[in-house]
Amino acid sequence: MRSPSGKIVVFTALPLEYRAVRSHVVDLQRIDHEAGTIFEHGRIPGTNWEVYLTQVGQGNQGTAILTERAIQMIRPDAVFFTGIAGSMKDDLALGDVVVATRVFAYHGGKQESTFKTRPETWPASHRLEQAARFAALDPHWAHVLLPAGREAPEVHFKPIAAGEVVVNAGASALQDLLDGHYNGVAAIETEGAGFAGAASLADQVPALVIRGISDRADGSKQHTDAGGFQLIAADNAAALTIAVVKALPSPEVTTAKLLSSHSAVASPLTTALVGQQLKEPMPVAWRTELLPTRSMESATLEVHLIAEGSPRLPMRQMNQLKDKLVSLGRSEAFFTATEEVSGVLEDEFAAAYARDPRNGRNVGLMITRSGQRSCWESLPRSTSLHMPVLDSKHTQERVADLLRLLLRLSADVPPTRFAPALALDPAELLTVMSLDAARNSNSAALARSGRGGAVQITPDEVWDAANVDAAVPTIAEELTLRLMQHF
Template sequence: MPETMPTVAILTALSLEYEAVLKHLTDVEKREHRRGTRARLGRLPGTPWRIALVNMGEGTLTAASLTERVLSWLEPEAVFFVGVAGGLKDDIQIGDVVVASKVYAIHGGKQTPDGFLYRPEAWRAPHRLEQAAKDALGDKAHFKPIAVGDVVLADSESEFARHIRTSYNDAVAIEMEGAGVAHAAHLAGESALIIRGISDKANPDKSTEDAGGSQPRAAANAARAAVAVLHELQPKATASQPRDSDPRERPFRSSTDAPTYGGDHIDFRGSTFPGPFTAKSVGQPPQGDGQ
């Protein structure tokens, strides 16, 4: 594929998340960094984007290190972190999609004689990416903060769970890598968007829900949401922009090229989408498995 195609990196932590994204790509090629990191580069049909897909593995430190590597290696215009998370609120259901409006790193602090004083860090979603996501998904996704830490939460009544409820009360989901991605992108001056499908409720039923297939379903919903956003997102303005155009505005494709919807409702909680994006845009993955 032409090297001049604009690139977006999609990063995942789990193999099932990686496979959920890979199904949407065509003309896939393998790349390997000199230090061993592997990527699949493929086209996203119906868009101008080349996708660099990387399965990083789990954990905040790994996410931060490999995000920086991908940014310097493949030079994407933006980074999407796509996959599953645990839900923290009663109105966030399994299968729902959350686009992180803000990412909290929840483990910073200082131990004092008066107790532990929390010193969280937070990164807001880049305005350009969040706007594209809102146009693409509307009320089909939750635009809310998420909490990130190196702990798998499977007890909603634990001291750790109570800490999240009191100190990060607006967070609706929890996962383990998003803060590393957001921090690395911030230091590089780049944009990162976190998109998570809810696979469990971060409670003792987590194992049962996972065994029932909630993770693949949530990963597929997150991947499809990311694809929808990329159909809406336009590459940054280039030198080919007309000289007399307003530099504050970028031309969009015609309405006939924009993503369309096959129904009035998308139920992210179902195993299928009863009224999804059309096959022309993001409804169905291309034929083949992208291998």
């Protein structure tokens, strides 16, 4: 069974569909698959889901290949295909949204004296369909997510058909086939079958197709496209997709919900969420003590897990870990598939890192012979302010992500306990505000730590290695609050 990842992928075919979804996602960063597929990774405000976006182009075959590729690379908890479609029903208005309860691949069949259909079909994920029905119940969902003044679309839960032909004719052999054998479908498009089929084969990943009605598939497409209905339909489908994601249970509160609903077995786990206070902080090998820095380096967040009870690692294992750092970073999309990653093996540590001074990017992974695991990444920048932005909510989310990344970096002999540490270095020449506010601002006051140099949160609490994963949200919140106190 696939382990929860807290990740979602949204696929689109056309540029206007991609832009419609992209407008709802913040903190976007480009990630390249080794085969060249480009993804953007970000988050939806108000959720803890990591969202990946990609544009696959038109057609079921290419969509199936790229869906499989994305699932293998990202390991998401759910996937969505969002975009526009032609209506097959008179009671659907232009701009309405169809949530596909089932996807029919209508081109399968056998030609004898008559054409005998042999369709393939895939039902919608029950969990995602229920989330969509719940989201659509809110009378205000569209007003929150659509441009001001835009009328809320009707949402229909009906089957759709997907083939390789763009249908735009009121009378044709294909229309007769669809009417005779797929009379229940509400919309027709050209990617849903490839998407649904690939998701079904890839460990049954929950999948949902959401389509906005842009034309009537009856010969009037040129007229409706000229009327701007493609853009309206894409906006409406994207907005409902975001509403569905917001209706899903938060990936970071699942453990807490299970604890509250199963109190009889929760007490040991609840205790594990509280660290043990140390009499003295454990020593830390800070990033700048081991790797050379540049004079104009951007503000960089670094996260450490200090291993207690870990034997000193031999150099032959450190040599293997150097390569593992690179492969782990790429598989987890910490390093992009195309950027140059430097691998370093020294007497006391192994590291892999990438730097791009043009955009202030500075990321890296490290492990020391004492078992300390470390990673770092530069703070996000505001394009309007041209400086790093320290956003407490975003920082807490990233600290949690980086802690989980470090926990996936395993040595042969696991430690007994972990003590987390955090630093921001350098901690000057940045602004403290939300990323959303920074995008809409042309000015901001510089923030300083008040001490100069780095802000370091020393490791003065420890968690059992077996329980630290469940405590990650608690640890991230504590470290972030302590960091923000310096500003």
